[in-house]
Amino acid sequence: AMTSNFILNNFLTYRDQRLKGFGILRGLLAFYLVCSVGLLANVGVAFSVYDQEPIWWLAGAAGALMGVVWNYAISGLFVWRKR
Structure with a gap:
């Protein structure tokens, strides 16, 4: 799932x-x-919310x-940052 998500992000998002080239790897x-x-x-947030309610x-x-917010924000900063 991560690999296909990476490929889609690289070509679309x-x-x-x-x-x-080597940057893909x-x-x-x-x-x-x-x-x-x-x-x-x-998982941590899910467990925490479930413990509360x-x-x-x-x-x-x-x-x-x-997970969605983290992956989008942090991958934008560290994977596809402007060089």
Whole structure:
């Protein structure tokens, strides 16, 4: 899932900053790292919300939102930053 998301981001979302050549591999590895931290944040927020209010869909939505915001913001800064 991370690999396909990276490819879509590289060709659509960040097309004006598209990574090419060796930069694709470097960017993919950085994207894996960023998304792995996003996964931990997602799970942490979901557990925290569920502890406060045990509604599974609310906890899942809060975790997913955290993951989306984190992955977009941080990958924009560290994977597709202007050079």
